[in-house]
Amino acid sequence: MFSPEGPTLRELAVQALSSVERGYDLLAPKFDHTPFRTPDAVLDAVGSALRRMGPFGAGLDLCCGTGAGVGVLAGVCRERVMGVDFSAGMLDIAREQVRSAGPPVSWVRADARALPFAPAFDLVVSFGAFGHFLPRELPALFAQVRSVLRPGGCFAFPLVAPPRPGSLGYWMLLGFDTVMRVRNALWRPPFVMYYRAFRFGDVRRELARAGFRVDLHALPEFGPRRDGSPRVRLAVARLPVRPVRPGRVNS
Structure with missing residues (x-):
């Protein structure tokens, strides 16, 4: 839920009528007081799972907010x-508040x-960002993730059951x-954020x-x-230790 420190209805409307980048620049100072931020419970659970698989060398948070x-x-x-x-405003907030020992x-x-x-x-992780990518963009996105991983590297992200x-x-x-x-049919620039477009089979x-x-x-x-199925899973996509050329798979 939105806290009292979160954005007003007017601020949310202005964000929604902006581009994705500009919208997040505007929302950045109050983003952590909105339901859009990944809950700490999910972050903690993912961290516990990754600790059982690690340790890792270098890590990248994709679309880090x-x-x-x-x-x-x-x-x-x-x-x-x-x-x-890609939001300078979100990165400014991250630089101010994230400290690592x-x-x-x-x-x-x-x-x-x-x-x-x-x-x-x-290791590459991503939390809550996939709704900003249309299904046709996934092949190029995953090719980019592959391109920055060392052989044997992992791409991990949480999946909440629909x-x-x-x-x-x-x-x-x-x-x-x-x-x-x-909104996107009537207004430009578009604001791409679709919760139901990220289908795990695809x-x-x-x-x-x-x-x-x-x-x-x-x-x-x-x-x-x-x-009996899990409410939340961690998807772990791993590259082979020996590089191989990406190819087609059976649908």
């Missing part, structure tokens, strides 16, 4: 940690679809996406095509759903 995920990386990486985002932390402004790095990272059809959560997400599609296929092997790890902190 105000830097919440960088704290996760600082707890599992020994070499260095970097946050990358572990590896050195740096910040880079860049588009996730055109990362300016060599294969220098062992709400059941007909539930309140289902109708809320459907309503949000519908409003955004109408994501898994595109990750495999990019050369990753994908595993899912239940995050037990969130318990099971009624059908």
